[in-house]
Amino acid sequence: xxxxxxxxxxxxxxxxxxxxxxxxxxxxxxxxxxxxxxxxxxxxxxxxxxxxxxxxxxxxxxxxxxxxxxxxxxxxxxxxxxxxxxxxxxxxxxxxxxxxxxxxxxxxxxxxxxxxxxxxxxxxxxxxxxxxxxxxxxxxxxxxxxxxxxxxxxxxxxxxxxxxxxxxxxxxxxxxxxxxxxxxxxxxxxxxxxxxxxx
Numbered sequence: 669x670x671x672x673x674x675x676x677x678x679x680x681x682x683x684x685x686x687x688x689x690x691x692x693x694x695x696x697x698x699x700x701x702x703x704x705x706x707x708x709x710x711x712x713x714x715x716x717x718x719x720x721x722x723x724x725x726x727x728x729x730x731x732x733x734x735x736x737x738x739x740x741x742x743x744x745x746x747x748x749x750x751x752x753x754x755x756x757x758x759x760x761x762x763x764x765x766x767x768x769x770x771x772x773x774x775x776x777x778x779x780x781x782x783x784x785x786x787x788x789x790x791x792x793x794x795x796x797x798x799x800x801x802x803x804x805x806x807x808x809x810x811x812x813x814x815x816x817x818x819x820x821x822x823x824x825x826x827x828x829x830x831x832x833x834x835x836x837x838x839x840x841x842x843x844x845x846x847x848x849x850x851x852x853x854x855x856x857x858x859x860x861x862x863x864x865x866x867x
Contacts, residue, residue: 671864674740676731679822681830682743682850689856691865696735698727698742706753716748717794720780725789732784739864740784745849747824748776756824760817763826764809767836770825772803774839777825779846781855791858795851797842804836812836 672692675683686693702723709719721744728742747754749770757763777799783791804812812832813820820826820833827833829840829847845852859865 671859672738673859674731674735674738676727676740676742679743679849681828681848685845685848685850685852686741689852691859696731698730700726700730702744703755706755710753716746716751716753716776717778717780717796719753720744720746720778721782721792721794724780724782725792728782728784728789732787736787738785741855742782742784743850744780745824746778746780748778749773750775754825757821757826760813763817763820764813766826767801767809767813768806770801770836772801774798774800775825777842777847779849779851781851783855783858791855793851793854793858795843795846795854797840797846799837799841799847800839801836802838 672694673686674694674696675686676696676698678695678697683693683695705723705726706719709722723744724742726742727744728740732740754766757766777797778794780794781792782789816832820828827836840847843851843853856865860867
């Protein structure tokens with residue numbers, strides 16, 4: 669397949685999803701000050717969905733400026749806990765605090781994707797999954813953190829559904845790929861409709 673896509677993300681999970689779907693992927697992580705942009709948008713009263721979209725857009729734009737003749741995919745993921753955004757935990761203490769706050773509650777996980785072509789955005793989508801965290805015991809949580817830190821530091825909410833993080837949940841409503849950080853089915857449908865991928 670001659671078609672290739674630039675992924676403006678260092679996420680190994682996203683790269684693997686794309687490659688497993690048969691795409692040729694070139695990884696070029698975008699250098700973006702996510703914290704400053706997120707804080708500025710929050711100060712303006714932006715909704716979590718719009719923040720996820722803006723961050724994905726900024727990443728794609730940054731890389732597309734250097735390769736305007738290529739398709740560039742930018743992605744971002746936001747965890748919305750009753751209107752409050754939770755970020756990737758910086759320490760194991762952060763992870764413990766986040767998971768205790770989510771225990772027994774439902775949150776939204778938003779995965780945004782933006783594709784740039786010819787230096788402009790040509791497609792965007794924000795996938796949403798409703799995730800209910802079970803009322804786990806503190807003893808189980810301590811063991812989970814010991815077994816999975818620092819790997820879970822790369823994930824918002826301090827969990828990876830593709831590993832032991834799945835045991836945190838009692839209910840998940842939505843697309844599995846969106847939980848992993850990419851609304852893959854929607855992206856593939858777009859690329860197929862455009863003619864980049866065969867029917």
